[in-house]
Amino acid sequence: xxxxxxxxxxxxxxxxEWRPTTFEYSDxxxxxxxxxxYAWVCPRDGEASFTPEIVDELxxxxxxxxxxxxxxxxxxxxxxxxxxxxx
Ligand SMILES: [Zn+2]
Numbered sequence: 001x002x003x004x005x006x007x008x009x010x011x012x013x014x015x016x017e018w019r020p021t022t023f024e025y026s027d028x029x030x031x032x033x034x035x036x037x038y039a040w041v042c043p044r045d046g047e048a049s050f051t052p053e054i055v056d057e058l059x060x061x062x063x064x065x066x067x068x069x070x071x072x073x074x075x076x077x078x079x080x081x082x083x084x085x086x087x
Contacts, residue, residue, distance in 0.1 A: 011042070011045075034058065
């Protein structure tokens with residue numbers, strides 16, 4: 001990671017920063033937040049560019065969580081928010 005050049009934000013013409021950010025996804029009334037994901041972040045507007053490896057992981061994770069959320073909605077669960085972490 002450190003051997004690659006630092007990307008520049010095309011909109012603001014500033015160097016991006018490699019730091020943790022929160023990935024957010026929302027569709028059909030289901031929203032998913034994944035905090036503390038490292039990405040190249042524009043210091044001006046906070047827009048994050050995730051690496052391809054992390055994007056793959058995020059897609060898999062979001063797909064799994066959407067299945068869980070849709071099952072909960074189908075059975076009209078009273079539980080509407082979950083926080084899950086892996087040690
Ligand atoms: Zn920017």
